[in-house]
Amino acid sequence: VFAEDGLMHAVRKGFRYLECSTVSPETTKRVQAALREKGADALEAPVTGSKNGADQGTLLFMTGGPRAVHEELMPVMMAMGTKAIYCGEMGQGSTMKLIGNHFISLMLEALCEGVVVGRKHGLALETILEVVQASGFASPYFAFKGAAIGKRDWSEHFAIDLLVKDQTLMLETAAAARVPMPGLAAVREVFQSARAQGFGREDICAVVKTLERAAGEPS
Amino acid sequence: VFAEDGLMHAVRKGFRYLECSTVSPETTKRVQAALREKGADALEAPVTGSKNGADQGTLLFMTGGPRAVHEELMPVMMAMGTKAIYCGEMGQGSTMKLIGNHFISLMLEALCEGVVVGRKHGLALETILEVVQASGFASPYFAFKGAAIGKRDWSEHFAIDLLVKDQTLMLETAAAARVPMPGLAAVREVFQSARAQGFGREDICAVVKTLERAAGEPS
Amino acid sequence: VFAEDGLMHAVRKGFRYLECSTVSPETTKRVQAALREKGADALEAPVTGSKNGADQGTLLFMTGGPRAVHEELMPVMMAMGTKAIYCGEMGQGSTMKLIGNHFISLMLEALCEGVVVGRKHGLALETILEVVQASGFASPYFAFKGAAIGKRDWSEHFAIDLLVKDQTLMLETAAAARVPMPGLAAVREVFQSARAQGFGREDICAVVKTLERAAGEPS
Amino acid sequence: VFAEDGLMHAVRKGFRYLECSTVSPETTKRVQAALREKGADALEAPVTGSKNGADQGTLLFMTGGPRAVHEELMPVMMAMGTKAIYCGEMGQGSTMKLIGNHFISLMLEALCEGVVVGRKHGLALETILEVVQASGFASPYFAFKGAAIGKRDWSEHFAIDLLVKDQTLMLETAAAARVPMPGLAAVREVFQSARAQGFGREDICAVVKTLERAAGEPS
Numbered sequence: 001v002f003a004e005d006g007l008m009h010a011v012r013k014g015f016r017y018l019e020c021s022t023v024s025p026e027t028t029k030r031v032q033a034a035l036r037e038k039g040a041d042a043l044e045a046p047v048t049g050s051k052n053g054a055d056q057g058t059l060l061f062m063t064g065g066p067r068a069v070h071e072e073l074m075p076v077m078m079a080m081g082t083k084a085i086y087c088g089e090m091g092q093g094s095t096m097k098l099i100g101n102h103f104i105s106l107m108l109e110a111l112c113e114g115v116v117v118g119r120k121h122g123l124a125l126e127t128i129l130e131v132v133q134a135s136g137f138a139s140p141y142f143a144f145k146g147a148a149i150g151k152r153d154w155s156e157h158f159a160i161d162l163l164v165k166d167q168t169l170m171l172e173t174a175a176a177a178r179v180p181m182p183g184l185a186a187v188r189e190v191f192q193s194a195r196a197q198g199f200g201r202e203d204i205c206a207v208v209k210t211l212e213r214a215a216g217e218p219s
Numbered sequence: 220v221f222a223e224d225g226l227m228h229a230v231r232k233g234f235r236y237l238e239c240s241t242v243s244p245e246t247t248k249r250v251q252a253a254l255r256e257k258g259a260d261a262l263e264a265p266v267t268g269s270k271n272g273a274d275q276g277t278l279l280f281m282t283g284g285p286r287a288v289h290e291e292l293m294p295v296m297m298a299m300g301t302k303a304i305y306c307g308e309m310g311q312g313s314t315m316k317l318i319g320n321h322f323i324s325l326m327l328e329a330l331c332e333g334v335v336v337g338r339k340h341g342l343a344l345e346t347i348l349e350v351v352q353a354s355g356f357a358s359p360y361f362a363f364k365g366a367a368i369g370k371r372d373w374s375e376h377f378a379i380d381l382l383v384k385d386q387t388l389m390l391e392t393a394a395a396a397r398v399p400m401p402g403l404a405a406v407r408e409v410f411q412s413a414r415a416q417g418f419g420r421e422d423i424c425a426v427v428k429t430l431e432r433a434a435g436e437p438s
Numbered sequence: 439v440f441a442e443d444g445l446m447h448a449v450r451k452g453f454r455y456l457e458c459s460t461v462s463p464e465t466t467k468r469v470q471a472a473l474r475e476k477g478a479d480a481l482e483a484p485v486t487g488s489k490n491g492a493d494q495g496t497l498l499f500m501t502g503g504p505r506a507v508h509e510e511l512m513p514v515m516m517a518m519g520t521k522a523i524y525c526g527e528m529g530q531g532s533t534m535k536l537i538g539n540h541f542i543s544l545m546l547e548a549l550c551e552g553v554v555v556g557r558k559h560g561l562a563l564e565t566i567l568e569v570v571q572a573s574g575f576a577s578p579y580f581a582f583k584g585a586a587i588g589k590r591d592w593s594e595h596f597a598i599d600l601l602v603k604d605q606t607l608m609l610e611t612a613a614a615a616r617v618p619m620p621g622l623a624a625v626r627e628v629f630q631s632a633r634a635q636g637f638g639r640e641d642i643c644a645v646v647k648t649l650e651r652a653a654g655e656p657s
Numbered sequence: 658v659f660a661e662d663g664l665m666h667a668v669r670k671g672f673r674y675l676e677c678s679t680v681s682p683e684t685t686k687r688v689q690a691a692l693r694e695k696g697a698d699a700l701e702a703p704v705t706g707s708k709n710g711a712d713q714g715t716l717l718f719m720t721g722g723p724r725a726v727h728e729e730l731m732p733v734m735m736a737m738g739t740k741a742i743y744c745g746e747m748g749q750g751s752t753m754k755l756i757g758n759h760f761i762s763l764m765l766e767a768l769c770e771g772v773v774v775g776r777k778h779g780l781a782l783e784t785i786l787e788v789v790q791a792s793g794f795a796s797p798y799f800a801f802k803g804a805a806i807g808k809r810d811w812s813e814h815f816a817i818d819l820l821v822k823d824q825t826l827m828l829e830t831a832a833a834a835r836v837p838m839p840g841l842a843a844v845r846e847v848f849q850s851a852r853a854q855g856f857g858r859e860d861i862c863a864v865v866k867t868l869e870r871a872a873g874e875p876s
Contacts, residue, residue: 025340048354062350085350088341095340096350099333103356109402110325114318117389120396121244121314122307131281131304131315135267137322139358168832170336175825177339178853179434180846182620183328186405189837196654196835213651215398216634387613394606397634399627401839408618415616415873432870435853463778486792500788523788526779533778534788537771541794547840548763552756555827558834559682559752560745569719569742569753573705575760577796608774615777617872621766624843653836 013039018073020061022046022098024169025091026176032065032090043069044090045077046097058082062100064093098170102184104158104204105167107141109187112208115149116215125150145205154202154209161200164191232258237292239280241265241317243388244310245395251284251309262288263309264296265316277301281319283312317389321403323377323423324386326360328406331427334368335434344369364424373421373428380419383410451477456511458499460484460536462607463529464614470503470528481507482528483515484535496520500538502531536608540622542579542596542642543605547625549580550646553587554653563588583643592640592647599638602629670696675730677718679703679755681826682748683833689722689747700726701747702734703754715739719757721750755827759841761815761861762824764798766844769865772806773872782807802862811859811866818857821848 011017017035019028019042028044035042043065049058059081063070070086077084087096118128129146132138148154167188174181194200194210212218230236236254238247238261247263254261262284268277278300282289289305296303306315337347348365351357367373386407393400413419413429431437449455455473457466457480466482473480481503487496497519501508508524515522525534556566567584570576586592605626612619632638632648650656668674674692676685676699685701692699700722706715716738720727727743734741744753775785786803789795805811824845831838851857851867869875 048350060350060353083353085346085353087346087350088343092340092342092346095337095342096347099337099342099347100350100354100356102333103329103351106325106329106402107356110322113398113400113402114321117393117396117398117400118314118318120398121311121392123311123314123318124307127304127306127311127315128318131267131279131306131319132322134279134302134304135319136363137319137326137358137360139356139360141356141358144355164832173340174336175821175849177336177434178849179332179336179339180430180850180853181332181336182405182409182433182843182846183325183332183402185842185846186401186624186839189839189842190401192832192835193652193654193837196652196837198654210652211399214401214631214634214648215396216631216636383613394602394630397630399631399634401624401627404623404627405620405843408620408623411613411616412618412871412873415618415871417873429871433850433853433867435850435855486788498788498791521791523784523791525784525788526781530778530780530784533775533780534785537775537780537785538788538792538794540771541767541789544763544767544840545794548760551836551838551840552759555831555834555836555838556752556756558836559749559830561749561752561756562745565742565744565749566753566756569705569717569744569757570760572717572740572742573757574801575757575764575796575798577794577798579794579796582793611778612774615774615872617770617774617777618868619770619774620843620847620871621763621770621840624839628839649837652839653834 008034008038011035011038011040015040016069016073017042018076019044020047022101022166022169023094025064025094025173028064028094029091041066041069042090043073044093045073045084046093047081048097048100049081060085062087062093062096064088064096065090095173098166098173101163101166102170102181104141105163105187105191106183107139108145108204108207109190111142111145112149112205112211115208116211116217120215148203148205149208154199154206156201156203158204159201160191160194160204160206163204164188164195164200167191227253227257230254230257230259234259235288235292236261237295238263239266241320241385241388242313244283244313244392247283247313248310260285260288261309262292263312264292264303265312266300267316267319268300279304281306281312281315283307283315284309314392317385317392320382320385321389321400323360324382324406324410325402326358327364327423327426328409330361330364331368331424331430334365334427335430335436339434367422367424368427373418373425375420375422377423378420379410379413379423379425382423383407383414383419386410446472449473449476449478453478454507454511455480456514457482458485460539460604460607461532463502463532463611466502466532467529479504479507480528481511482531483511483522484531485519486535486538487519498523500525500531500534502526502534503528533611536604536611539601539604540608540619543601543625543629544621545577545579546583546642546645547628549583550587550643550649553646554649554655558653586641586643587646592637592644594639594641596642597639598629598632598642598644601642602626602633602638605629665691668692668695668697672697673726673730674699675733676701677704679758679823679826680751682721682751682830685721685751686748698723698726699747700730701750702730702741703750704738705754705757706738717742719744719750719753721745721753722747752830755823755830758820758823759827759838761798762820762844762848763840764796765802765861765864766847768799768802769806769862769868772803772865773868773874777872805860805862806865811856811863813858813860815861816858817848817851817861817863820861821845821852821857824848
């Protein structure tokens with residue numbers, strides 16, 4: 001955005017900028033401030049949904065910025081996705097997105113630790129998934145990632161490198177607000193290890209291989 | 220079971236023992252061995268589902284032991300609950316139950332860390348829940364516990380003291396199989412802190428108060 | 439002690455029992471109670487000092503029990519070691535010993551994490567040790583374990599299996615007093631992983647191999 | 658350094674820049690590159706030693722950069738401190754400094770967790786320190802910080818805010834090299850909590866108050 005040949009040069013009064021990638025709340029605030037100086041404005045609108053989600057138009061936007069701009073850009077978002085939830089002022093959409101990836105991190109860690117300890121005690125992945133999905137803490141996410149783990153299919157929907165980037169942004173955002181996140185901090189080191197072991201470009205469910213190695217299993 | 224005036228004295232050939240509480244896999248194996256010496260047998264069948272679940276017959280059993288005994292005791296279980304999933308031999312039902320509570324632990328930690336960091340950045344609990352529940356990692360569990368947190372209603376469905384007991388059993392069971400569980404280990408200390416702060420008999424969602432205190436908020 | 443052919447049968451009035459191994463405070467209290475019923479008494483006196491310490495009489499005892507028994511058994515302890523510090527009533531010697539091994543755990547983790555990250559940035563182990571030992575946080579322990587790591591000499595002074603046993607006792611003792619130990623909890627999972635990877639009988643400094651693997655290095 | 662009215666404008670050929678503060682290895686490398694373009698050069702030389710150390714000339718420098726510049730600036734450093742250890746090329750002095758603060762972090766966490774759990778079991782701080790200092794893992798650091806904790810003297814030698822800054826730089830530096838640091842990651846969240854609770858400008862040993870609160874003690 002700020003690069004010498006970047007977007008800012010093209011900005012005119014009334015211009016609207018829709019930021020869909022996951023960046024830090026600080027970054028989106030800076031972009032907005034720069035745009036406003038030129039009579040333009042921005043809406044941050046990070047998305048959730050896998051690659052497949054993008055293909056099939058099932059993306060969910062979580063937006064931050066002026067509500068009027070949210071309304072204004074609704075048609076644009078609805079062309080790409082199915083839902084847009086207004087989270088509040090600039091920065092809060094990004095924060096929400098990071099919180100979402102924090103949920104994903106702990107849910108996936110729960111699944112993978114559970115799968116490794118279960119297997120060592122003779123419990124099949126299918127049994128674990130059957131019980132989890134019949135219980136009150138069921139989630140489509142466990143079915144989605146559990147199936148990939150079962151097939152040992154690491155093809156990327158969401159790369160470990162990217163999740164670690166977001167975990168780090170989340171911890172920085174939490175530090176700025178002085179909130180300890182002991183669960184996420186522990187889990188980030190596991191994903192960090194997965195990167196170190198060469199799985200950074202694989203799907204985040206490949207973190208199970210790191211936990212298998214930590215448990216002394218070949219993988 | 221083994222107490223002097225315990226169950227063992229009453230055991231006759233053909234007796235069937237249904238263990239529904241959450242104990243360590245080692246314990247259920249020991250009970251089974253003792254019963255078999257007397258021509259009896261056991262089925263472990265820990266349950267999931269809240270107090271309300273018990274009232275309304277929506278309990279889920281996860282069983283371990285001989286499959287024949289599972290079938291035999293099916294009518295008994297169906298009188299109390301709605302589903303019974305056979306997990307494998309004795310010990311595997313208990314292990315499954317502990318894995319389930321491990322899932323709960325990390326999901327609740329994810330929710331509570333997310334709520335505290337979100338609030339400090341001005342994100343309403345309702346917004347977080349709306350986004351989470353519209354996403355691929357939605358779960359009825361987040362709605363259930365999120366609602367209680369929103370009302371700051373700590374009345375007990377599952378007490379912190381009990382969850383910590385199960386987290387400890389899980390870590391012991393994992394240690395026996397030499398499986399590190401870095402996520403659960405970190406999270407257990409948070410719940411441990413909640414006990415220390417006097418919330419042991421409150422519902423597990425009261426752990427959010429411990430995270431609030433860690434973040435310097437009065438609560 | 440309590441076994442059928444155990445010590446208790448030989449106990450007479452005035453008998454003194456010196457418990458030198460590392461057990462839980464609960465255990466030593468139980469032993470003492472049983473002995474007192476017979477007019478005997480016990481002193482717990484776990485030791486610190488490596489195998490070499492035992493050979494050369496440089497063991498340090500940390501005792502718990504009646505001070506009179508501590509004085510009474512002083513000559514026995516001084517025949518084996520060089521110092522005995524009275525820690526307080528029965529259980530407090532064991533607690534002190536566990537706290538000592540907790541110190542060792544975090545200091546060794548500090549050294550090993552530091553060595554692995556330093557090496558990846560081109561810092562020699564010798565340089566790290568030179569700086570640490572010239573600083574205010576120097577310790578003979580870093581020289582001792584650093585030298586072994588430098589030679590990749592994993593011959594056992596204190597086995598990983600034993601340290602994990604004590605870390606677990608420490609966490610149980612802390613849980614009984616409702617004290618969270620987030621540092622130790624995280625570190626125990628690393629040592630747990632070392633056991634899983636087959637290093638349980640090697641010296642505790644072999645944990646560096648587990649951290650190397652976590653960092654994607656062959657080892 | 659790079660500010661508009663900064664040092665760079667004054668740089669002439671042959672100029673030598675001595676960077677004594679603790680910054681990231683990336684930063685010192687950037688400074689060096691800029692200086693070299695002008696025929697000048699830099700040496701990074703972060704220090705260890707408390708405020709008192711600075712007063713009394715007992716500071717230790719750990720340097721990174723060209724060895725010739727290290728030799729050239731030796732007299733300057735010896736005017737302020739007592740020792741300078743050459744760590745290697747630019748960036749390695751900073752890395753060493755961060756590793757040193759990582760040691761401090763885990764040693765202080767060990768001490769504070771030990772003090773809190775010991776006290777709950779009736780073990781006096783003085784007893785813990787006596788045993789630790791008589792053992793192989795003794796360190797002047799434990800005496801220094803233990804004394805302050807005993808007097809509940811939180812006057813700042815090294816502020817929690819600054820240590821957290823360095824812990825964060827260490828984790829970033831480790832992430833760049835793909836090294837997980839599970840111990841430090843857990844400990845940083847505890848210090849983060851201390852900041853949140855208002856202890857950021859107090860000495861790092863004030864983190865014991867955070868652990869006391871986590872253990873349900875008033876403080």
